[in-house]
Amino acid sequence: MKGDAMNSDAMNGDARLENIAKRLGNGAAARLDVEATARKVVARLREQPVRRVTWVQASWLRIAAALVIVVGGAVAVRQTFVRDSSVHTAHLVADDLNDLSADELRDVLATFDQIISSDSVAVPEGSTDLHELDAQQLRAVLRSLEG
Amino acid sequence: MAHPHMVPAVPPHDAALIRAWQGGDEQAAAELVGRHARPLARFLAGAGAPEADVDDLVQETFIRAFRSVDRFRGQCQFRTWLLTIGGNVLKDFGRRAARRKVLPLDEGVRDWAGDPHEHAEASEAEALLAAGLLQLPRLQREVFLLRAQQGLEYEEIAAALATTPGAARVHYHHAVRRLKEIVK
Numbered sequence: 001m002k003g004d005a006m007n008s009d010a011m012n013g014d015a016r017l018e019n020i021a022k023r024l025g026n027g028a029a030a031r032l033d034v035e036a037t038a039r040k041v042v043a044r045l046r047e048q049p050v051r052r053v054t055w056v057q058a059s060w061l062r063i064a065a066a067l068v069i070v071v072g073g074a075v076a077v078r079q080t081f082v083r084d085s086s087v088h089t090a091h092l093v094a095d096d097l098n099d100l101s102a103d104e105l106r107d108v109l110a111t112f113d114q115i116i117s118s119d120s121v122a123v124p125e126g127s128t129d130l131h132e133l134d135a136q137q138l139r140a141v142l143r144s145l146e147g
Numbered sequence: 148m149a150h151p152h153m154v155p156a157v158p159p160h161d162a163a164l165i166r167a168w169q170g171g172d173e174q175a176a177a178e179l180v181g182r183h184a185r186p187l188a189r190f191l192a193g194a195g196a197p198e199a200d201v202d203d204l205v206q207e208t209f210i211r212a213f214r215s216v217d218r219f220r221g222q223c224q225f226r227t228w229l230l231t232i233g234g235n236v237l238k239d240f241g242r243r244a245a246r247r248k249v250l251p252l253d254e255g256v257r258d259w260a261g262d263p264h265e266h267a268e269a270s271e272a273e274a275l276l277a278a279g280l281l282q283l284p285r286l287q288r289e290v291f292l293l294r295a296q297q298g299l300e301y302e303e304i305a306a307a308l309a310t311t312p313g314a315a316r317v318h319y320h321h322a323v324r325r326l327k328e329i330v331k
Contacts, residue, residue, distance in 0.1 A: 013327050020272045020330065021295035025192030028201045029185040037202060038180035041209045042173045048210075 098139070105138040106131070161225040165216055180209050183226050186297065190230050193292045195281050196237055204240060208233040223306040227299060231307045234289050272330055279329035283322055290315050291322035 133141065161182075167175035184205055191204050212219075212232050219228055280288050286308070293304045294315075301312040301319070308315065 013331070014323060017276070017323060017326055017330060018295045020270075020276045021193070021292065022298075023270075024273055024276060024292075024296055025189035028192035028196075028198045029188040031198075032184060032188045032202060032205065034181050034184045037184050037205055037209075038177040041180050041206050041213075042177050044206065044210055045176060045213055046173070 100135075100139075102133075102135040102138060105135060105142065109138065109141065162221070165219070165225065168213060169216065176209075176213055179225070183229055184209075186226060187229055187233050189296060190292055191233050191237055193277070193280065193296050194234065194237055194288060195277070196240070200240065204233070204236055207240075208236045211236060223303050227293070227297075227303055227307040230293060230297065231289070234285070238285065275330045276326060279326045282329070283325060287318045287322040287325075290318040291326070294319050295323075 161179065164175040164179050168179065187208060188201050188205050191201055191208075192198060196204050208229060212229050215232075219225065222228075280291065283291070289308065290304055293299045293307070294301070299307075301315045304315045305312040
């Protein structure tokens with residue numbers, strides 16, 4: 001009984017609130033001169049027509065800016081990688097093997113890996129993997145490649 | 148195949164008027180203003196627009212709506228879409244007013260309860276409700292007005308405010324709970 005009464009009170013409260021809300025702003029709406037408002041709106045629209053062309057131009061500008069960023073970024077990334085690899089190759093070709101570290105020597109060997117048959121390379125005895133060689137042994141392997 | 152309960156989101160007549168306006172028919176724009184101006188004025192006044200500015204705010208709302216009508220996809224009724232634009236117009240108005248320091252309260256919207264002369268015709272309960280609405284977050288205030296004042300369904304409100312019906316329902320109940328404490 002008590003619960004029902006509370007529910008009933010709550011529903012009455014909601015209904016009362018909605019009734020008040022329905023009246024809210026009625027005075028302002030009633031005083032609005034709708035015809036005059038419509039005339040003013042139409043006049044303003046006539047004075048300042050919808051600028052669809054401007055919108056289209058703005059959209060194209062955004063698309064163009066996005067394309068410039070994407071293409072520019074791709075070119076920059078590509079140039080960075082190309083420059084790194086070409087510099088690295090030139091360095092290897094130009095310098096004496098004695099100046100190269102073990103990692104650099106392994107890089108050089110890797111480039112030859114596909115064109116060299118296993119029987120033409122003088123791999124030191126007991127070694128089966130180039131990664132196990134030290135710098136001196138790697139230099140010996142490269143010199144054997146030079147013939 | 149169409150869903151048996153599905154109804155067109157835009158009443159055919161509004162949709163026809165919108166198409167006519169897009170084709171350059173000014174009379175169609177005037178007809179749309181005539182049809183929706185008063186509900187929009189009620190909504191704006193309920194949301195805290197000073198009565199002296201309601202006409203200007205109604206005009207501005209229609210101008211914005213007509214200029215961006217290409218973006219209206221019929222996700223809700225034209226009137227509901229218009230009311231949400233009205234909410235944005237009122238928010239911008241409040242910001243401008245706050246910068247000019249004409250309107251001192253939250254979001255620059257005036258305290259109705261503190262201005263009894265201009266709203267002398269309003270009942271005490273209406274004045275309390277109006278003052279209470281200004282204390283609510285904007286979303287709660289708009290959901291409450293769309294539901295209680297404009298009589299819209301949660302699905303319609305959710306479509307207009309880009310939220311879910313469940314979220315709209317929660318906002319409404321929060322608003323009601325707080326407003327009841329103020330109005331009782």
